[in-house]
Amino acid sequence: MSLMRVQNLGKAFRSYRSEWQRFARWFGLSVKPSEEHWVLRNVNFSIEAGEAIGIVGQNGAGKSTLLKLITGTLQPSVGRVEIRGRIAAILELGMGFNPELTGRQNVVHAAGLMGFSSDQIQQALPDIEAFAEIGEYFDQPVRTYSSGMQMRVAFSVATAYRPEILIVDEALSVGDTYFQHKSFDRIREFQRQGTTLLIVSHDRGAIQTLCDRALLLEKGMVIKDGNPEEVMDFYNALIAEKENSKVEVKKHDSGKAQTVSGTGEAKVTKIALYNANGEPVDFIAVGEQVELRIKVEIYQPIESLVLGYGIKDRLGQVIYGTNTWHTDQVIIQPEVGKEYYFIIAFSANFGVGSYSVVVALHDRETHLSTNYEWRDLALLFNVFNLDKTQFLGCSWLESKITVDVL
Amino acid sequence: MSGLLSGIWLYRHFILSSIRNEFTIRFARSKLGGLWMILNPLAQVVIYALILSNVLAAKLPGIENKYAYAIYLMSGMLAWNLFSEIIGRCLGLFVEQGNLMKKMNFPRICLPVIVLGSCLTNNLLLFVSMAGIFLLLGHSFSASLLLLAPLTLLVVALGLGIGMLFGVLNVFVRDLGQVVPILLQVWFWFTPIVYPPTIIPEQYRPWLNLNPMATLTQAYQQILVYRTLPELGSVFPVAAGGLFMLLLSFFLFRRASAEMVDVL
Numbered sequence: 001m002s003l004m005r006v007q008n009l010g011k012a013f014r015s016y017r018s019e020w021q022r023f024a025r026w027f028g029l030s031v032k033p034s035e036e037h038w039v040l041r042n043v044n045f046s047i048e049a050g051e052a053i054g055i056v057g058q059n060g061a062g063k064s065t066l067l068k069l070i071t072g073t074l075q076p077s078v079g080r081v082e083i084r085g086r087i088a089a090i091l092e093l094g095m096g097f098n099p100e101l102t103g104r105q106n107v108v109h110a111a112g113l114m115g116f117s118s119d120q121i122q123q124a125l126p127d128i129e130a131f132a133e134i135g136e137y138f139d140q141p142v143r144t145y146s147s148g149m150q151m152r153v154a155f156s157v158a159t160a161y162r163p164e165i166l167i168v169d170e171a172l173s174v175g176d177t178y179f180q181h182k183s184f185d186r187i188r189e190f191q192r193q194g195t196t197l198l199i200v201s202h203d204r205g206a207i208q209t210l211c212d213r214a215l216l217l218e219k220g221m222v223i224k225d226g227n228p229e230e231v232m233d234f235y236n237a238l239i240a241e242k243e244n245s246k247v248e249v250k251k252h253d254s255g256k257a258q259t260v261s262g263t264g265e266a267k268v269t270k271i272a273l274y275n276a277n278g279e280p281v282d283f284i285a286v287g288e289q290v291e292l293r294i295k296v297e298i299y300q301p302i303e304s305l306v307l308g309y310g311i312k313d314r315l316g317q318v319i320y321g322t323n324t325w326h327t328d329q330v331i332i333q334p335e336v337g338k339e340y341y342f343i344i345a346f347s348a349n350f351g352v353g354s355y356s357v358v359v360a361l362h363d364r365e366t367h368l369s370t371n372y373e374w375r376d377l378a379l380l381f382n383v384f385n386l387d388k389t390q391f392l393g394c395s396w397l398e399s400k401i402t403v404d405v406l
Numbered sequence: 407m408s409g410l411l412s413g414i415w416l417y418r419h420f421i422l423s424s425i426r427n428e429f430t431i432r433f434a435r436s437k438l439g440g441l442w443m444i445l446n447p448l449a450q451v452v453i454y455a456l457i458l459s460n461v462l463a464a465k466l467p468g469i470e471n472k473y474a475y476a477i478y479l480m481s482g483m484l485a486w487n488l489f490s491e492i493i494g495r496c497l498g499l500f501v502e503q504g505n506l507m508k509k510m511n512f513p514r515i516c517l518p519v520i521v522l523g524s525c526l527t528n529n530l531l532l533f534v535s536m537a538g539i540f541l542l543l544g545h546s547f548s549a550s551l552l553l554l555a556p557l558t559l560l561v562v563a564l565g566l567g568i569g570m571l572f573g574v575l576n577v578f579v580r581d582l583g584q585v586v587p588i589l590l591q592v593w594f595w596f597t598p599i600v601y602p603p604t605i606i607p608e609q610y611r612p613w614l615n616l617n618p619m620a621t622l623t624q625a626y627q628q629i630l631v632y633r634t635l636p637e638l639g640s641v642f643p644v645a646a647g648g649l650f651m652l653l654l655s656f657f658l659f660r661r662a663s664a665e666m667v668d669v670l
Contacts, residue, residue, distance in 0.1 A: 013668055014668075022578060022665070023575070023578075026658060026661035026662060027661075068508065068667075072511040073507065073509065073510065073511050073667055074664075074668065075663075075664035087511075089509075096506055096510070098431055100430070100431045100434040101427060101430065101434075105427065105430070108423055109420075109423060109424065109427060112419055112423055112424075113420060113510055113512055114510075115416065115417065118419040118423075121419075141434070
């Protein structure tokens with residue numbers, strides 16, 4: 001039995017020709033709404049204990065409606081949400097805090113709103129106070145707090161009791177770095193104890209590091225449910241999707257899904273990695289001088305061409321990326337039918353592991369206005385340590401350690 | 407219905423602390439703090455008593471005490487204040503708390519209960535200051551005073567019934583938020599609070615029986631001014647009406663709960 005099951009969930013906002021018709025409906029009269037606006041439809045998924053699931057989607061895709069249905073503030077129009085256990089949401093931290101009350105009074109109020117009895121609240125208060133670490137400010141009115149302090153208190157109450165499901169909004173990136181780390185530690189600790197995380201974010205990094213599954217919502221439907229990297233690649237392609245543009249997902253040789261999208265005025269025809277001797281390679285040594293060579297063909301007249309590339313680690317995090325807009329090498333009105341050859345030389349100062357290259361062809365700074373082609377996993381290569389000191393991490397930062405006896 | 411009650415019971419601590427917080431917030435940063443809770447109604451009563459008896463020298467037929475008219479007025483106000491405060495606060499309640507209702511999942515019924523708690527507290531304080539002043543002015547009470555408790559419940563039933571009804575409808579038709587306060591003012595002048603019912607021409611007087619608040623304020627006045635028992639025969643229909651309004655508004659509240667959040 002899963003922790004949460006969402007079955008055939010749908011939500012429609014109904015409007016009536018007159019509000020009197022709405023009132024009449026409450027008294028059992030059957031009245032047809034004049035307009036039905038479905039913001040969510042046919043949503044099905046289930047969640048097991050301890051999973052971490054990212055929910056991504058463009059603005060208006062139905063993310064917040066889905067969360068409200070899950071937390072129970074909105075009632076579904078069709079289908080249902082079955083949940084075993086308590087849900088806590090870190091959505092609007094500090095909701096309902098009153099500036100005239102002290103931190104302690106606000107904590108008691110907020111915990112009461114979450115449904116805890118006064119005994120439970122009194123028991124948890126010392127922990128909440130200790131976790132917030134705001135010292136004697138805890139007994140001062142909240143109006144004297146900095147916004148960071150308010151967040152600390154709000155986060156401490158919201159996570160004072162381990163819930164079965166924790167909804168985390170991207171707004172979590174608030175407060176100082178120290179507290180951010182502390183709050184992430186607490187979230188991870190909850191997860192270890194079996195709490196399921198539902199993370200809503202636009203931040204690729206957060207989704208890919210925290211989640212082991214992602215759901216992509218588009219126009220009120222779940223259009224993709226799977227591995228975060230694959231879903232994020234698809235999402236990325238989707239936000240650039242324009243008319244007569246297509247998104248294609250292929251299975252790469254490595255077993256990973258490769259997403260190619262774009263309008264196709266220009267395409268990458270060849271991409272390969274070469275070593276210092278000019279030989280194509282896919283295994284390189286840490287610190288080796290290499291060249292990424294990319295051939296681009298122009299199929300239709302376009303105003304300008306920018307080539308962007310990024311190198312991603314095995315989790316899909318971009319560890320370095322730039323484009324020819326930033327390097328002032330925009331090609332203005334490239335000739336149709338011609339091929340352009342880009343050679344990107346760099347030292348492979350990466351840690352040991354496997355990496356992928358993403359390339360994009362667009363007209364300006366980003367691929368969001370026009371997207372000729374976006375190619376995830378255009379190239380895969382591996383880095384191994386041949387002649388360097390043993391080290392950890394994703395980058396090679398050569399260091400010299402001196403030791404003195406004093 | 408049992409769902410509503412168990413929601414209130416589960417959140418009883420929250421409701422109590424919310425009522426307490428409301429007063430804390432109101433008097434925060436004032437030097438006298440909680441003392442204002444009693445000073446405010448006290449000032450109101452003193453002003454009425456002094457101005458009406460000494461400056462305007464208003465008299466109430468049938469009673470000799472110089473302060474009789476002030477006492478009469480305050481008795482009616484005790485009932486009316488509770489009634490109109492409950493309606494006024496319930497009217498905008500769901501609209502004001504919309505954000506909270508959209509973000510947090512808690513029994514929504516707590517909201518009107520908190521309003522009720524704070525209105526009752528205000529009313530109790532008004533009663534205490536009023537009774538104190540009355541005694542100082544040489545007025546005394548009889549055992550019929552005990553009947554004020556069930557009468558207060560009737561005012562609450564009627565006020566909460568009407569207030570919740572309009573509070574729910576106001577979410578969908580916002581004009582109600584503007585119309586209802588005007589209607590309340592009209593209603594106030596159609597209720598014998600400022601004037602004794604005897605000044606209404608004989609042939610129109612039976613119409614007063616259609617106004618449940620007239621029955622209730624008259625009962626308050628019977629107890630507080632004339633120290634007699636109110637006519638129970640006229641109070642029962644009001645009790646039935648109040649209960650009906652209360653049930654109707656709860657029914658509506660349950661029906662509308664889901665849709666309210668959609669619209670807010």
